[in-house]
Amino acid sequence: MRALILSLALASLLPLTASAADNTSARRYGTSETLSVQNARLGEVLMVRSVDIKSDKRLNAGSAIGAVVGYASVRDVNKNYRNASRIAAGTIGGVAGTAIQNGLSSRRGVEVYVRDVESGKVFAIVQADDLLIRTGDKVFLTGKGSKTRVVPIEGQH
Structure with a gap:
């Protein structure tokens, strides 16, 4: 349950990170551009x-969020395979998170x-x-x- 709440909270940040990085609009200015x-x-x-x-960034918030969610989702795996499962799930989550982030930032x-x-x-x-x-x-x-x-x-x- 804790992993689900964490993943939902982190996933809600994806749209914010995608829009925060948008500096391509002629309507939006960064703070360093104001009053100059x-x-x-x-x-x-x-x-x-x-x-x-x-987005031309290779590593982004989606990667980190996906890796954390994937890693945390493997709680119920047999103790002998838990570490390997966490690594695999973290990697898959990171790749999926990157794909989601890139889709949102396009x-x-x-x-x-x-x-x-x-x-x-x-x-x-x-x-x-x-x-x-x-x-x-x-x-x-x-x-x-x-x-x-x-x-x-x-x-x-």
């Missing part, structure tokens, strides 16, 4: 295409090709698909380096 000056350049969208954004995104109006340079930026961005839109490229976002100028659609 962001670069903003005017751009024109040349092309938008759908992509899948998947989401739809867009790859946006934008021409900087001033310099003429073309940039490709991948971000969450949470803003309406179309080919031909005027947008702002905001941020710095790897934290640059494509933000549509309101009132175009």
Whole structure:
């Protein structure tokens, strides 16, 4: 019973860990980005295409939670085989937890090709698909380096 309660409590954390790691949205900012000056350049969208954004972390909370649940679930196995069963169940739980975590952390995104109006340079930026961005839109490229976002100028659609 204790293992079941522990596994349910730990499993409830999976969606939180998946969403906490999401920094791909043009609508969400980290605390380090608030109250700081962001670069903003005017751009024109040349092309938008759908992509899948998947977690690139090899070890995550799902692995740890799955391993703990698997290890703890082998209480009633014969004493002679208990350690081997715990190792096997922990490994299987870890693999299953990783698969679940990766499934939860996968989401739809867009790859946006934008021409900087001033310099003429073309940039490709991948971000969450949470803003309406179309080919031909005027947008702002905001941020710095790897934290640059494509933000549509309101009132175009």
